[in-house]
Amino acid sequence: xxxxxxxxxxxxxxxxxxxxxxxxxxxxxxxxxxxxxxxxxxxxxxxxxxxxxxxxxxxxxxxxxxxxxxxxxxxxxxxxxxxxxxxxxxxxxxxxxxxxxxxxxxxxxxxxxxxxxxxxxxxxxxxxxxxxxxxxxxxxxxxxxxxx
Numbered sequence: 001x002x003x004x005x006x007x008x009x010x011x012x013x014x015x016x017x018x019x020x021x022x023x024x025x026x027x028x029x030x031x032x033x034x035x036x037x038x039x040x041x042x043x044x045x046x047x048x049x050x051x052x053x054x055x056x057x058x059x060x061x062x063x064x065x066x067x068x069x070x071x072x073x074x075x076x077x078x079x080x081x082x083x084x085x086x087x088x089x090x091x092x093x094x095x096x097x098x099x100x101x102x103x104x105x106x107x108x109x110x111x112x113x114x115x116x117x118x119x120x121x122x123x124x125x126x127x128x129x130x131x132x133x134x135x136x137x138x139x140x141x142x143x144x145x146x147x148x
Contacts, residue, residue, distance in 0.1 A: 022071050026064040062097040069098075070106055077101050077141035101141065108144055110134040 020032050069076040080101040087095035114125050117132075125132050133147040 019072060022068055025071075026068045028065070028068060062093060066097050066100060070101065074142045077105055081141060105139050105141060107136060107139050113144075113146065 020029075023029060023031055066080060069080040080098045083090055084095050084098035084101065090098075113136075114132075117125050117128075121128050129148045131148060136144040136146050138145050
């Protein structure tokens with residue numbers, strides 16, 4: 001069974017590069033080195049702690065790991081949510097931090113929501129709905145709800 005299909009190599013490498021960049025951003029570049037992917041990225045340089053973003057210096061590793069998963073995409077958020085339900089396997093600290101992904105996920109900007117709704121419904125959001133709140137009621141791993 002092939003994991004990477006022919007013709008998708010550029011797409012797969014682009015996504016892998018995005019994942020590696022996010023891991024590096026949150027000071028997990030050493031993971032890339034440990035699993036042997038460093039040689040696949042000729043320009044990969046693990047950031048040094050001195051060069052890291054100042055706001056990262058105050059974040060604990062578990063918080064940074066949660067932020068990493070949340071930035072990657074909904075599938076990684078789902079993974080974090082599933083992990084959070086198994087403190088017997090991952091420990092209380094990880095489960096507690098990852099449980100925040102059950103209710104606290106990044107918002108999709110209204111401009112993006114508006115664009116998707118208008119494309120899907122073939123019309124202006126303000127012509128289709130009497131009201132459409134720019135502030136979501138809630139957000140989850142694979143969507144967010146708005147009052148309309």
